[in-house]
Ligand code: FES
């Protein structure tokens with residue numbers, strides 16, 4: 145299998161990117177590490193007329209980590225985010241989430257921004273972005289925009305990005321950095337797409353516990369377990385009952401070849417309990 | 426072949442492949458695996474699935490294991506590529522190949538070039554990869570023959586430092 149004939153523009157600067165978008169009459173797609181997109185090209189699920197290669201745009205490759213703000217350039221390789229010593233120390237949940245994307249041989253070329261902009265409903269990073277209220281810095285020919293993660297993900301493989309815009313940076317703020325995190329996902333085997341997963345966080349008291357779920361709806365779903373009062377029954381059977389009731393209402397899992405919607409719903413409960421246990425014991 | 430005609434459909438690429446500089450004008454859609462196999466005649470890299478799941482096509486790109494079936498060659502201008510053909514050029518590489526054969530880490534050999542390239546990367550790391558990383562890496566390969574026991578044995582014997 146191979147991609148259908150296409151044009152590839154190797155951009156060096158953001159201006160190159162805008163020019164290529166402008167010249168392509170609407171059928172251009174930006175390509176980052178290509179770990180999802182090239183597979184789709186091979187299967188001819190995607191047949192863009194023009195690809196704009198972002199790998200030469202150095203401005204998109206910066207990673208800066210401080211205790212008050214994390215900025216991840218869209219073209220930072222997943223393996224870099226996974227192993228960066230500063231990120232691992234300041235915001236370990238990000239490295240942990242990234243380590244669940246495919247295998248090391250995928251994460252070497254796969255990028256953080258590519259994963260986020262692909263917006264796969266079963267992917268870890270979009271859920272993390274929603275959980276931590278990350279800001280998506282988007283750039284385009286009409287200038288930059290800052291989009292909260294919760295508005296960025298609009299449906300399966302669908303984001304708020306305009307046709308000629310790209311994701312430039314992901315910004316995570318202090319409030320999120322200071323929280324503690326838990327993570328659990330259920331997949332058929334390691335490296336496979338998660339059937340269901342949950343990432344959770346807490347600041348000091350159980351009433352601050354919130355989670356974000358992936359694989360159970362078209363976009364990540366954030367649930368304020370603490371604010372909803374669900375944490376008050378943590379440890380008793382009431383918690384399970386109330387959680388299932390709430391999840392039945394807010395999640396919309398699908399049947400597919402990996403799991404039924406009902407399985408996913410029950411996995412959501414299992415993952416949530418593992419994560420809450422990691423957070424509060 | 427070597428005429429320079431850089432345009433969005435036909436692009437010049439230069440790489441160092443197994444230590445040798447190469448330069449070609451290629452179609453934009455050319456996958457790295459096809460570049461290696463068809464343009465350069467390096468048929469040791471195998472194409473199992475073409476969409477990134479099986480690992481047979483794994484090569485090293487700038488020293489790091491990557492799938493050549495889901496990489497566009499034109500995105501890799503300036504890269505250094507190592508394929509299975511280069512492994513026997515070094516003493517250490519020969520040891521790895523012999524360990525695979527001794528441990529029955531292969532039967533039909535289809536998946537083997539990819540597995541070996543992943544192992545070459547792990548073996549070169551200065552810091553000993555931990556058990557988790559090793560398993561995560563080897564999990565990136567499908568083998569229809571061995572049942573993996575021989576592969577794991579070959580990997581453990583090669584890395585020799587596992588568990589410490
Ligand atoms: S051929 Fe590349 S992963 Fe299967």
Ligand code: FES
Pocket residue numbers: 530531532533534535536537567568569570571
């Ligand atoms: S040895 Fe035959 S597929 Fe692995």
